[in-house]
Amino acid sequence: MNSLRFLFHTAIPGRLTIAAIAAALVVTCLGNRSYAQFSPKNAVESFGDSPVDAIAVRIKADVTRMKSDTPSVPVVPPSTKPQPPNGTESVSKKSNSKPPTAARVKAVEANAQKCQTADEALVLFKIFLTTAGLTAEEKEQGQSRMEYWEQASIDQMVRVGTKWMSKNEADGLKKEADTLVSEALEMLNVDDFVGANAKLERAGKIYPEHLESIFLLAVGAFLNRDFKAAEARFKECLQRAPENVSLLNNVAVCEVQTKRYTPAVNHWAKAAAIDLENRAVAQNLGQFISDANLKRLGTVDKKTMSDASDVYQKMITKDPGNRSNTSRGYVLSRLLRPKGSESPVEESRVVGNGTGFVVAPGFILTNRHVVDDADSLVIQDPARSDRILAAKVVAVSKDLDVALVECRDLKAAPLSLNSVPVGRGTEVMALGFPIATVVGKGLKATRGIVTGLPSEETDRMMILDVQVNPGNSGGPLCDRTGSVVGIIAAKTFTAAFVQSYGLAIPMKDVMPFLKQNLREFTPVAPETKTVEWTDVDAKVSPSTVMIIIQKKR
Numbered sequence: 001m002n003s004l005r006f007l008f009h010t011a012i013p014g015r016l017t018i019a020a021i022a023a024a025l026v027v028t029c030l031g032n033r034s035y036a037q038f039s040p041k042n043a044v045e046s047f048g049d050s051p052v053d054a055i056a057v058r059i060k061a062d063v064t065r066m067k068s069d070t071p072s073v074p075v076v077p078p079s080t081k082p083q084p085p086n087g088t089e090s091v092s093k094k095s096n097s098k099p100p101t102a103a104r105v106k107a108v109e110a111n112a113q114k115c116q117t118a119d120e121a122l123v124l125f126k127i128f129l130t131t132a133g134l135t136a137e138e139k140e141q142g143q144s145r146m147e148y149w150e151q152a153s154i155d156q157m158v159r160v161g162t163k164w165m166s167k168n169e170a171d172g173l174k175k176e177a178d179t180l181v182s183e184a185l186e187m188l189n190v191d192d193f194v195g196a197n198a199k200l201e202r203a204g205k206i207y208p209e210h211l212e213s214i215f216l217l218a219v220g221a222f223l224n225r226d227f228k229a230a231e232a233r234f235k236e237c238l239q240r241a242p243e244n245v246s247l248l249n250n251v252a253v254c255e256v257q258t259k260r261y262t263p264a265v266n267h268w269a270k271a272a273a274i275d276l277e278n279r280a281v282a283q284n285l286g287q288f289i290s291d292a293n294l295k296r297l298g299t300v301d302k303k304t305m306s307d308a309s310d311v312y313q314k315m316i317t318k319d320p321g322n323r324s325n326t327s328r329g330y331v332l333s334r335l336l337r338p339k340g341s342e343s344p345v346e347e348s349r350v351v352g353n354g355t356g357f358v359v360a361p362g363f364i365l366t367n368r369h370v371v372d373d374a375d376s377l378v379i380q381d382p383a384r385s386d387r388i389l390a391a392k393v394v395a396v397s398k399d400l401d402v403a404l405v406e407c408r409d410l411k412a413a414p415l416s417l418n419s420v421p422v423g424r425g426t427e428v429m430a431l432g433f434p435i436a437t438v439v440g441k442g443l444k445a446t447r448g449i450v451t452g453l454p455s456e457e458t459d460r461m462m463i464l465d466v467q468v469n470p471g472n473s474g475g476p477l478c479d480r481t482g483s484v485v486g487i488i489a490a491k492t493f494t495a496a497f498v499q500s501y502g503l504a505i506p507m508k509d510v511m512p513f514l515k516q517n518l519r520e521f522t523p524v525a526p527e528t529k530t531v532e533w534t535d536v537d538a539k540v541s542p543s544t545v546m547i548i549i550q551k552k553r
Contacts, residue, residue, distance in 0.1 A: 130390035161208035286324020355475035366474030432475030
């Protein structure tokens with residue numbers, strides 16, 4: 001099923017409604033590139049290369065597979081307070097005895113309640129407690145709430161809608177919602193739209209984070225020409241994924257149908273700013289400009305027209321192949337995940353972490369991309385994992401992916417730096433804090449060799465067969481003497497039968513940046529004696545730190 005195209009008409013036949021809604025979820029599951037079209041000019045039904053029967057067969061196969069793959073999970077009604085798995089007490093009486101009364105602590109708690117996981121909420125309070133000028137009351141209440149969220153983090157609490165529960169409970173609710181969506185698709189195949197709608201509504205109530213069910217309800221409302229209801233559903237999804245281009249596009253299409261042209265163009269402009277090559281957005285902007293010029297839309301103010309034209313021109317300049325075909329009409333986008341994301345579309349308030357290492361007393365070197373968009377950041381003290389230290393970015397390089405972070409309370413010793421070019425075949429070790437949600441939050445070490453020397457094709461970075469992952473960025477790459485020879489910056493993509501490689505910036509390229517931004521900087525001289533890798537780890541790990549970041553929203 002390479003392509004699915006559906007024409008939505010002024011008179012909506014029931015069979016077309018069913019097929020289009022079914023296709024919307026099938027396309028989401030399969031990851032195909034597809035658009036659904038709305039064309040009031042065209043009165044001819046077209047199912048392209050995908051007849052309804054073929055879609056129904058695929059849906060039924062998927063439903064059968066899901067039923068066989070999904071074990072029966074008892075669903076426990078969620079509590080309004082965090083409750084751990086197996087019914088054990090989740091928080092101490094001290095940390096849960098009184099709600100915060102101090103204004104700033106209440107504000108942090110309000111943000112914590114909006115996080116998706118207790119881990120994220122915990123980081124908010126760790127960051128808050130490093131704020132200068134806290135009163136004794138704020139410190140006491142902040143510490144109490146941090147202890148509460150520490151226990152909730154240990155219990156792996158997550159938020160579903162407005163309620164907190166264990167991850168096991170949340171997984172059970174999601175599986176129940178998945179089953180309801182599958183049943184809804186079966187009902188759509190026999191034209192039972194009312195029954196399918198009820199199933200989707202129930203799925204959304206059981207698991208409010210189930211975007212696919214809400215998205216399908218929005219598509220159904222659109223097909224029945226209830227554009228206001230469709231817009232409300234798409235916006236409900238958009239609240240959880242504010243940067244999702246597909247949702248921004250679909251909201252804009254609904255707004256055009258209700259003659260609210262300025263907000264529609266604003267939504268398309270935001271979508272284009274995120275993805276300038278998006279085909280659906282370019283198609284719709286061109287269609288809008290054409291309809292306005294041909295007086296099909298009534299009165300459109302000059303600024304809105306100018307804004308639409310500016311954005312459209314940028315898009316087709318970037319990719320001339322995306323010129324709008326005004327015979328197609330407006331198009332709805334399928335529910336896409338953000339680029340590079342392998343998890344359901346959600347926006348996290350606390351984004352995650354990177355790695356850094358000490359190069360001078362109180363100063364840490366990391367990657368620029370780790371701290372680029374951070375609202376704030378803190379350092380986890382390598383000597384005490386429960387201690388969080390305030391930090392700030394003091395310099396970033398325009399030419400290299402490196403940045404300098406200052407943390408005056410950090411007592412770790414600077415590492416020795418080796419600016420001598422590293423030869424191909426040299427054994428190296430990378431240290432860092434990769435994918436903490438998968439392999440834990442502790443420091444990890446991986447070893448390998450330098451397989452390729454810096455070149456223009458690799459942006460002057462070394463190629464490594466060392467395994468690195470998100471979270472390793474900014475970490476030290478060490479040789480057998482325990483000296484840092486590079487800074488981990490990226491990894492190559494993994495294609496079929498092709499191993500991914502790590503990439504590291506040579507330390508010799510970083511030295512000018514350090515000398516320029518650190519007064520009287522004298523790097524610790526590199527060692528000359530090789531040692532065991534366990535000794536390298538013992539030397540480097542006390543000065544390798546986790547950088548915890550909160551990004552702009």
